Amino acid sequence: MGSFFHRHKGVTPYLLLAPGILWLAIFFLIPLAFLGYQSLQSGLFPDFQFTWEFSNFSNAIRDYHEQFARSFVYAGIATIACLVLAYPLVYWIAFRAGPWRNLFLLFIVAPFFVTYLVRTLAWLNILADEGPVVGVLRDLHVLGPDGRLLATTFAVVSGITYNFFPFMALPIYVSLEQIDPRLLEAAKDLYASSTQAFLRVTLPLSAPGIVAGTLLTFIPAAGDFINAALLGTPSQAMIGNVIQAKFLESLDYPSAASLSFLLMGSILVALLIYARIVGSERLTG
Amino acid sequence: MKRHALTVYALLVVGYLMLPIAVVILFSFNKPAGRFNYVWEEFTLDNWVHWNSILGIQDAIITSLEVGLLATLVATVLGTLIAIAIVRHQFVGRGTTNVLVFLPMSTPEIVLGASLLTLFLNTTAIFQLGFGTIFIAHVMFIVSFIVVTVKARLIGFDRHLEEAALDLGANEVTTFRKITLPLIAPAMLAAALLGFALSIDDFVITYFNAGATQTFPVFVWGIARVSVPPQVNVVASAIFLVAIALALGNVFWQYRSAKKTQGAT
Numbered sequence: 001m002g003s004f005f006h007r008h009k010g011v012t013p014y015l016l017l018a019p020g021i022l023w024l025a026i027f028f029l030i031p032l033a034f035l036g037y038q039s040l041q042s043g044l045f046p047d048f049q050f051t052w053e054f055s056n057f058s059n060a061i062r063d064y065h066e067q068f069a070r071s072f073v074y075a076g077i078a079t080i081a082c083l084v085l086a087y088p089l090v091y092w093i094a095f096r097a098g099p100w101r102n103l104f105l106l107f108i109v110a111p112f113f114v115t116y117l118v119r120t121l122a123w124l125n126i127l128a129d130e131g132p133v134v135g136v137l138r139d140l141h142v143l144g145p146d147g148r149l150l151a152t153t154f155a156v157v158s159g160i161t162y163n164f165f166p167f168m169a170l171p172i173y174v175s176l177e178q179i180d181p182r183l184l185e186a187a188k189d190l191y192a193s194s195t196q197a198f199l200r201v202t203l204p205l206s207a208p209g210i211v212a213g214t215l216l217t218f219i220p221a222a223g224d225f226i227n228a229a230l231l232g233t234p235s236q237a238m239i240g241n242v243i244q245a246k247f248l249e250s251l252d253y254p255s256a257a258s259l260s261f262l263l264m265g266s267i268l269v270a271l272l273i274y275a276r277i278v279g280s281e282r283l284t285g
Numbered sequence: 286m287k288r289h290a291l292t293v294y295a296l297l298v299v300g301y302l303m304l305p306i307a308v309v310i311l312f313s314f315n316k317p318a319g320r321f322n323y324v325w326e327e328f329t330l331d332n333w334v335h336w337n338s339i340l341g342i343q344d345a346i347i348t349s350l351e352v353g354l355l356a357t358l359v360a361t362v363l364g365t366l367i368a369i370a371i372v373r374h375q376f377v378g379r380g381t382t383n384v385l386v387f388l389p390m391s392t393p394e395i396v397l398g399a400s401l402l403t404l405f406l407n408t409t410a411i412f413q414l415g416f417g418t419i420f421i422a423h424v425m426f427i428v429s430f431i432v433v434t435v436k437a438r439l440i441g442f443d444r445h446l447e448e449a450a451l452d453l454g455a456n457e458v459t460t461f462r463k464i465t466l467p468l469i470a471p472a473m474l475a476a477a478l479l480g481f482a483l484s485i486d487d488f489v490i491t492y493f494n495a496g497a498t499q500t501f502p503v504f505v506w507g508i509a510r511v512s513v514p515p516q517v518n519v520v521a522s523a524i525f526l527v528a529i530a531l532a533l534g535n536v537f538w539q540y541r542s543a544k545k546t547q548g549a550t
C-alpha cells in the first residue's frame with residue numbers, strides 16, 4: 001500500500017478527500033438541488049409536478065414578508081445584544097482572568113452542554129408569570145399588575161441571544177488572545193491613555209473576531225424557530241416557524257422549499273451588504 | 286474603579302450564562318403540583334430515581350447515544366482525512382474543497398434539514414426516514430467542524446518531523462501511523478468530543494429527517510407541547526454533568542501533555 005502511494009503521489013490527496021467530499025456532495029449539495037427542484041413544483045400532497053412554478057417565490061414573499069422581516073430584526077437585535085454582553089466578558093477573560101482563563105472559557109461553552117430545547121425551556125421557568133423575575137418587575141412597576149414577559153418579543157429575542165451567545169464570544173476571545181501584549185505596552189509608553197490604547201489598538205485588532213462572531217450569531221439566529229415556538233406566540237413567528245410548519249405539518253413542500261431558498265438567499269444578500277460595510281478582506285481574511 | 290466595574294460586569298454575564306443551567310438542575314429535583322414543571326414546589330429525589338418512568342424517554346436517549354457515537358466515529362475519520370489532504374497536499378480543487386467544507390457551517394440548520402428531507406422524500410426507494418437518515422444527516426453536518434478543528438492542529442505542528450521519518454526510509458503509511466497520528470490524536474479527540482456534543486444536542490436537522498424515530502431533543506419537542514416532566518431535566522442535567530467532566534478532563538489532559546513536552550525539550 002505504501003509503494004502504491006509513492007508511485008501515485010498525485011492521487012493521494014484525492015483518495016484522502018474522496019469519502020468525506022462524496023458524503024458532503026451527496027448529502028449537502030445534491031439536496032440543495034432537490035430543494036430547488038421542489039421549490040418550482042405545483043400541486044397538492046402527495047401529487048406534486050415540476051412546472052417551473054416561479055409564482056411559489058412571489059407568493060412566499062407576498063404572504064410571509066412580515067415573518068421574514070421579523071426574523072432579520074430579531075436576529076439583528078440578538079446579535080447586537082450578544083456583542084454587548086460578550087465583548088467585555090471575553091476582554092476580561094483575555095486580559096484579567098490570568099490562570100482562570102480556561103475555567104471561564106468553560107463557563108462560556110457550558111450552556112451548549114445543556115440540550116438546546118431544555119435550556120430554552122429553562123427560560124420558561126425564569127420568565128414564568130408566577131416566577132420571581134416577573135414578580136420583582138411588577139413590584140417595581142416596570143411591568144403592570146398583569147404584565148408578562150413570556151409570550152412577548154422580549155422573551156423570544158432574549159432566548160435567541162442566550163442560545164447563540166457562545167458563537168459571538170469565542171471568535172472575539174480568539175482574536176483578543178492573539179494580541180501581542182507588547183503592543184499595548186508600546187501604546188502606554190507613547191502616552192496613550194487606556195481608553196486611547198483600547199480604541200486605537202485593541203478594538204481594531206479584535207475586529208476580525210467581531211466580524212466572525214457577528215456572522216456566526218446572525219446566520220443561525222435568522223433561521224431559528226425554536227425560541228419563537230417555545231417562548232413566543234404566533235405573532236412572534238419567524239420565517240423558520242413557517243418553513244417548519246409547511247414542511248412537517250401542512251405538507252406543502254413546494255412553498256416550504258421556496259421559503260427555504262428565500263431564507264438562504266436573503267442571508268446571502270445580508271452578508272454581501274455586511275461585507276460592503278466592514279470590507280470584504282475582513283470577511284474572507 | 287473602572288477595573289472593578291469591568292470585573293463586576295464580566296461576573297454578571299457569567300451569572301446570566303449559568304442561570305438557566307442552574308434552573309434546569311434545580312427543577313430536576315422539583316415535585317411539580319400539576320402537569321407543568323414551571324414553579325418550584327418541593328424537593329424530591331424521585332425524578333432521579335425514576336428517571337425512565339416516562340414512556341419513550343429511555344429509547345430516545347439510547348437512540349441519541351447510538352447516533353452520536355456512530356456519526357462521530359464516521360465523521361471524525363472522514364473529517365481528519367480531508368484535513369490532512371488540505372493541509373499536507375497541493376492539488377487542483379483545494380479552494381473548492383475549502384468552500385465545500387465551509388458551506389454547511391454557514392447555512393442555517395433549517396435549510397440543511399429541509400433540503401436533506403427533500404432528497405429523502407424524492408428517493409423513497411433508497412431512503413426511508415429513521416435511524417439511517419438521522420445518522421446520514423449528523424455525519425453531514427459534523428464533518429465540517431471536525432475538519433476545522435483538526436486542520437488548526439495540523440497547521441500548528443512541525444512538518445520536519447514527517448520529512449525526517451520519510452528521509453529515514455519510512456513509507457507514507459508508517460510515517461502517518463508513527464508520527465502524524467500520535468501528533469494529531471489530541472486534536473482528533475477534541476474534534477470527536479465536539480462532534481458528539483453537536484450530534485447529541487441537534488434538534489432542527491434531526492427533527493426534519495427523523496421520521497417516527499425519536500432522539501432525546503425530538504422527544505423533548507414532542508412532550509413540550511403537552512407538559513415537560515422533571516425527568517427531562519434529570520436527563521439534561523446528567524448529560525450536562527458528563528459533558529462538563531469530559532471537558533475538564535480534556536483541559537487537564539492538554540495541560541499535562543503540554544507540561545510533558547515542555548519537560549522533554
